[in-house]
Amino acid sequence: MKYEVKLCEIIKKAEPVPGIFDVTVRAGEIAQAARPGQFAHLLVPGKTLRRPISICEIDKGTSTLRFVFQIRGEGTQRLSEFAAGDCYDILGPLGNGFDLGDTSRRALFIGGGIGVPPLLEAAKAFGKNATAVLGFRNAAAVILQEDFEKYGCKTLLATDDGSAGFHGLVTDCMKDEPADVIFACGPAPMLKAVCAAAAQRGIPCQISLEERMACGVGACLGCACRLRRKDGTEYYGHVCKDGPVFNYQTVVWEG
Amino acid sequence: MADMKVKIAGVEFENPLIAASGTFGFGHEYAQFYPLSTLGGISCKGLTLKERAGNPPPRIAETPGGMLNAVGLQNPGVDYFIAEELPWLREQSTRIIANIAGNTPEEYCEMAEKLSDTQVDMIELNISCPNVKQGGVQFGTTCTGVEGITSAVRRHCTKPLMVKLSPNVSDIGEIAAAAESGGADAISMINTLTGMRIDIHTRRPIIHNNTGGLSGPALLPIAVRMVWQAANRVKIPIVGMGGISKWQDAVELLLAGASALQIGTVFFSNPYAPVEILKGLQEYLDRAGLHSVTELTGQIRPY
Numbered sequence: 001m002k003y004e005v006k007l008c009e010i011i012k013k014a015e016p017v018p019g020i021f022d023v024t025v026r027a028g029e030i031a032q033a034a035r036p037g038q039f040a041h042l043l044v045p046g047k048t049l050r051r052p053i054s055i056c057e058i059d060k061g062t063s064t065l066r067f068v069f070q071i072r073g074e075g076t077q078r079l080s081e082f083a084a085g086d087c088y089d090i091l092g093p094l095g096n097g098f099d100l101g102d103t104s105r106r107a108l109f110i111g112g113g114i115g116v117p118p119l120l121e122a123a124k125a126f127g128k129n130a131t132a133v134l135g136f137r138n139a140a141a142v143i144l145q146e147d148f149e150k151y152g153c154k155t156l157l158a159t160d161d162g163s164a165g166f167h168g169l170v171t172d173c174m175k176d177e178p179a180d181v182i183f184a185c186g187p188a189p190m191l192k193a194v195c196a197a198a199a200q201r202g203i204p205c206q207i208s209l210e211e212r213m214a215c216g217v218g219a220c221l222g223c224a225c226r227l228r229r230k231d232g233t234e235y236y237g238h239v240c241k242d243g244p245v246f247n248y249q250t251v252v253w254e255g
Numbered sequence: 256m257a258d259m260k261v262k263i264a265g266v267e268f269e270n271p272l273i274a275a276s277g278t279f280g281f282g283h284e285y286a287q288f289y290p291l292s293t294l295g296g297i298s299c300k301g302l303t304l305k306e307r308a309g310n311p312p313p314r315i316a317e318t319p320g321g322m323l324n325a326v327g328l329q330n331p332g333v334d335y336f337i338a339e340e341l342p343w344l345r346e347q348s349t350r351i352i353a354n355i356a357g358n359t360p361e362e363y364c365e366m367a368e369k370l371s372d373t374q375v376d377m378i379e380l381n382i383s384c385p386n387v388k389q390g391g392v393q394f395g396t397t398c399t400g401v402e403g404i405t406s407a408v409r410r411h412c413t414k415p416l417m418v419k420l421s422p423n424v425s426d427i428g429e430i431a432a433a434a435e436s437g438g439a440d441a442i443s444m445i446n447t448l449t450g451m452r453i454d455i456h457t458r459r460p461i462i463h464n465n466t467g468g469l470s471g472p473a474l475l476p477i478a479v480r481m482v483w484q485a486a487n488r489v490k491i492p493i494v495g496m497g498g499i500s501k502w503q504d505a506v507e508l509l510l511a512g513a514s515a516l517q518i519g520t521v522f523f524s525n526p527y528a529p530v531e532i533l534k535g536l537q538e539y540l541d542r543a544g545l546h547s548v549t550e551l552t553g554q555i556r557p558y
Binding site for chain 1: 277278279280283284285287288300308309310311312313314315316317318320321322324326329461471472520522523524525526527
């Protein structure tokens with residue numbers, strides 16, 4: 001694996017939903033090397049730790065990367081204050097990304113809230129063979145719907161209050177959607193339910209996880225997640241290097 | 256150009272910067288950024304006699320000027336290290352330090368014996384990990400504990416022996432003296448300071464272990480003070496660490512009495528830190544007209 005640290009100029013920035021930022025940067029070799037589902041580690045000036053931000057879109061033609069992230073604390077707050085023309089200090093691309101396999105299969109993309117952005121680049125590869133089921137709190141929180149539609153994906157919304165699309169959980173909304181493979185990212189309870197559905201339907205499923213992270217490259221062993229080996233024994237793997245994307249059968253849900 | 260070589264307990268390092276244990280794994284990840292020979296040495300991830308799974312997540316919390324960690328000594332065990340990691344590390348043209356932590360004095364001694372039969376350059380005795388119930392710090396916070404474990408391991412260790420001290424003590428000078436009288440060839444200091452953060456919304460500690468070890472820039476003044484106090488008490492060389500993020504910090508710790516340095520947390524924000532710190536240090540030495548980095552050690556002019 002090859003990493004780069006690079007100053008990446010912000011060429012576009014928007015705030016589609018209050019507190020969620022949509023930022024495109026010129027990323028040179030990082031964009032050339034990036035794969036769907038990988039992440040980048042962004043330096044926050046004055047902070048000890050970088051912030052892992054999932055890659056939403058990769059444009060190899062323009063060598064740009066798109067990030068869509070939510071303010072979750074002081075670090076992401078600071079990252080949201082960068083303006084077009086400023087540069088992010090980016091370490092990346094990191095992690096394993098999604099294993100897309102045969103993109104002529106019917107793929108189901110299940111995203112919850114800020115777990116939606118990491119799915120877009122992979123969904124793009126499947127185009128009209130993809131169905132995206134995207135869950136949000138309400139209509140005002142919806143992001144990236146047009147983007148999935150633009151790339152030909154059948155796009156269904158589910159909201160907690162029914163103010164847009166299906167009234168209820170993504171796992172109920174996805175029930176009747178045919179699929180050969182599932183890709184999912186979102187809050188742990190949602191992922192757990194998606195994994196249960198995948199197991200019940202016997203469909204392979206890849207999920208993208210997050211954890212508090214330090215080095216981002218697999219050296220410090222900070223971002224541990226409980227995993228299961230083929231022989232059933234369990235161990236702590238690491239989201240940054242073994243993930244962030246995991247075969248759902250290897251993940252042990254804790255707590 | 257000033258000479259950057261330093262000699263610690265008979266081991267010559269090409270330069271005084273050593274990667275601190277636990278921040279650098281076994282070197283593979285940062286070898287993607289630069290040749291590991293950029294560093295004077297690598298103190299490898301802390302080893303235990305048997306493989307250790309480590310603590311449940313979350314293991315990390317950011318703090319003002321630093322971070323807490325409670326990884327809990329996750330490692331594949333000393334035998335795996337010797338068989339699978341050491342041969343590759345040995346080819347990297349840098350000094351290799353094995354960091355060991357035990358549950359009992361016998362475990363420390365057994366690991367020291369195993370490693371004495373290998374090509375490691377030095378053994379670092381970790382008696383200061385704050386994140387496991389057993390595994391070091393119970394030996395590291397009293398003078399009798401430090402002297403006892405050091406002298407026990409000394410009898411089983413034919414490699415140069417460095418003892419890594421905990422800052423979670425009331426008199427660091429006494430502790431350093433105890434390591435010296437136990438037979439340590441060198442001291443490394445300081446390990447992390449025990450800390451805690453609480454999520455004010457859930458009212459739960461951010462780290463699953465409840466407490467964790469504080470590292471990062473916040474530690475620098477404590478490290479400088481403690482290295483200075485220890486240097487006033489012992490004759491054996493001190494490898495200083497704690498919050499180094501730039502060359503000026505490195506100079507401070509050398510002036511306080513360190514003969515070499517370890518860096519760690521800074522890798523997480525800036526993987527290239529050692530390259531930048533060495534460049535700044537070299538330029539500082541040249542501007543000062545010094546011939547060797549060793550001329551800085553202990554050259555503080557205290558009031």
